[in-house]
Amino acid sequence: MILMTEPFTTLTATVFPLPVENIDTDRVIPARFLKTTTRDGLGKYLFTDWLPAGLPPDRGAVLAAGANFGCGSSREHAAWAIRDAGFRAVISSRFADIFRVNALNNGLLPVQVSPRFLARLFDLLDQRPDAPVTIDLAARVVRFEGEEELFDIPAYKQQCLLKGLDDIDYLLSIRQQIEHH
Amino acid sequence: MKTLFDKIWDAHVVEQLPGGTHVLYIDRHYIHEVTSPQAFDGIQRRGVPVFRPRQTIAIPDHNIPTLDQHLPVADPLSRAQLDALARNCDRYGITLYPVGSPRNGIVHVVGPESGLTLPGMTVVCGDSHTSTHGALGCVAFGIGTSEVEMTLASQCILQPKPLVMNVRVEGTLPPGTCSKDLILHAIARLGTSAGAGHFIQFDGPAIRALSIEARMTVCNMSIEMGARGGMIAPDDVTIEYLKARPTPPSPADIERWRELRDDPDARFHAAFTLHAGEVLPMITYGTHPGTAIPVDGRVPDDADRQMLAYTGFEPGERVAGKKIDHVFLGSCTNGRIEDLRAFTAIVKGKKKHPRVTAWIVPGSKQVERQAVDEGLRDTLADAGFQLRQPGCSACLAMNDDKIPAGHYCVSTSNRNFEGRQGPGARTLLAGPLVAAAAAVTGEIRDPRELT
Known part of the structure; x- marks a missing residue:
């Protein structure tokens, strides 16, 4: 295996809140910015039509969004743009399936929490926008001021992120097994 | 006690990794110009070949123009993506159906009509509407570019196995309604994330009564219900459709496909029943596909105010009679010949409303040829409509087919998200019948009043 991305172990960072449900990937990055042949430099288009003023420089490294985040188009550009804008994790009470996979494949950790936990996080950020959250991937725990919750991640993907490894070398290593299909 | 989905999925699992991740073998891989360049870059950087190039088919569709396809593509960025796709296909020995060639079109229209998608297959593409192919009884779903790279390199992807609904x-279905109305009704009833983590198997008499093309519309929008994909077990309708493809199936194929069904005691993780008799001509008022209501209905009083501010509707407003500016007939949802026929049957002998700009975009070159051969193009022309050339077009507005800010577009596509059809564009999702009624009256109108 080769090193894909910086490993993700424990992250303590401030949060950029988007308390809106059903944020689709067209809203994350509109289709007209997909005319690129590289993965880089898409952060400047993140939420560009929706938040024309742009994201604040002190936006933190964690995005928190309402339920069904990343629904719609399968464009991996959404995960690339979020990552390129400096985010390492997204917290939501539900992720769209394709976005979740795309995020995991790019070292962006989707942290799915209960609606109650998410509501409390938004409440706290309302009062104290600079309140940090801590995400401990090995323990699969997310916490902020007196609140703590376990989150799910497939064991294989957890190891990939903890070690910064990627899938393709693994798939190449089992080519003989694949030959039989 | 397996579902059909389980049977097909399990037969394609190469290995199970700890914690429920499966190495899934892929039979058919479609690629297009927008989500593949970075994947080819990846395998090139690693210095690995495409493992099984004959199982991948490349069809540019997302950012191609829908007029003058014989001319070079004007937009340099779009051209660069199209050139990259051609270069990559040439380098790795992948079959390409270039723009303007007889088999070009929207990948989800071309694949099934060409007989490249078959029952029992696993099918992927870097596009969420790959779910469309499930109408033929296969496991088909959209993937990201990292997974396109995995498929090129190993013909496999790593996936958690979805649950089955x-x-x-x-x-x-009542007269004057179609399968688009049915799926919009279903999404409005069950919600845009009802299918999260699931694959949907559609069944029941109303589904069995649908043509394969109509079934494709249903499976296409299963992703709009949050599902990974949708599928329909093969039956006589499926087999008749496949017999009419360029390479007809062998008796052994047909026998095998007839075995593709649920075990009698198959267990589903979730189950819903809908009643086709309740379906009415539908249209959306909001910015997600769950906001579909009957065209003779009213915007709910408790509708999200921010959403209404974008779409310009009032709570409690009747949607019928609302003036519209654009009509888009096309996309992988409703760009097939049956959709063109349904639209044409309503506009025949009438005139396009002068306020309306209408884009009639066939889903493929084959659909375009058929529309010409059947005389639909001429009938459309008599009514003031131009038949354009195939592509994804205004569904996602990557090419020039963009709806201006503030304008209303009755669109037969699949997503009415903010800005989907252009910044500020207001998309009203509907089927081809409602779109046709809007095109000739310039407003939201029940198509049953016009026939």
Whole structure:
């Protein structure tokens, strides 16, 4: 295996809140910015039509969004743009399936929490926008001021992120097994 | 006690990794110009070949123009993506159906009509509407570019196995409604994330009564219900459709496909029943596909205010009579010949409303040829409509087919998200019948009043 991305172990960072449900990937990055042949430099288009003023420089490294985040188009550009804008994790009470996979494949950790936990996080950020959250991937725990919750991640993907490894070398290593299909 | 989905999925698992991740073998891989360049870059950087190039088919569709396809593509960025796709296909020995060639079109229209998608297959593409192919009884779903790279390198992807949901539709669709109305009704009833983590198996008499093309519309929008994909077990309708493809199936193929069904005691993780008799001509008022209501209905009083501010509707407003500016007939949802026929049947002998700009975009070159051969192009022309050339077009507005800010577009596509059809564009999702009624009246109108 080769090193894909910086490993993700424990992250303590401030949060950029988007308390809106059903944020689709067209809203994350509109289709007209997909005319690129590289993965880089898409952060400047993140939420560009929706938040024309742009994201604040002190936006933190964690995005928190309402339920069904990343629904719609399968464009991996959404995960690339979020990552390129400096985010390492997204917290939501539900992720769209394709976005979740795309995020995991790019070292962006989707942290799915209960609606109650998410509501409390938004409440706290309302009062104290600079309140940090801590995400401990090995323990699969997310916490902020007196609140703590376990989150799910497939064991294989957890190891990939903890070690910064990627899938393709693994798939190449089992080519003989694949030959039989 | 397996579902059909389980049977097909399990037969394609190469290995199970700890914690429920499966190495899934892929039979058919479609690629297009927008989500593949970075994947080819990846395998090139690693210095690995495409493992099984004959199982991948490349069809540019997302950012191609829908007029003057014989001319070079004007936009340099779009051209660069198209050139990259051609270069990559040439380098790795992948079959390409270039823009303007007889087999070009929207990948989800071309694949099934060309007989490249078959029952029992696993099918992927870097596009969420790959779910469309499930109408033929295969496991088909959209993937990201990292997974496109995995498929090129190893013909496999790593996936958690989805749960399986059964959506059964009883009864018969009323006259004047179509399968688009049915799926919009289903999404409005069940919600845009009802299918999260699931694959949907559609079944029941109303589904069995649908043509394959109509079934594709249903499976296409299963992703709009949050599902990974949708599928329909093969039956006589499926087999007749496949017999008419360029390479007809062998008796052994047909025998094998007839075995593709649920075990009698198959267990689903979730199940819903809908009644086709309750379906009415539908249209959306909001910015997600769950906001569909009957065209003779009113915007709910408790509708999200921010959403209404974008779409310009009032709570409690009747949607019928609302003036519209654009009509888009096309996309992988409703760009097939049956959709063109349905639209043409309503506009025949009438005139396009002068306020309306209408884009009639066939889903493929084959659909375009058929529309010409059947005389639909001439009938459309008599009514003031131009038949354009195939592509994804205004569904996602990557090419020049963009709806201006503030304008209303009655669109037969699949997503009405903010800005989907252009910044500020207001998309009203509907089927081809409602779109045709809007095109000739310039407003939201029940198509049953016009026939």
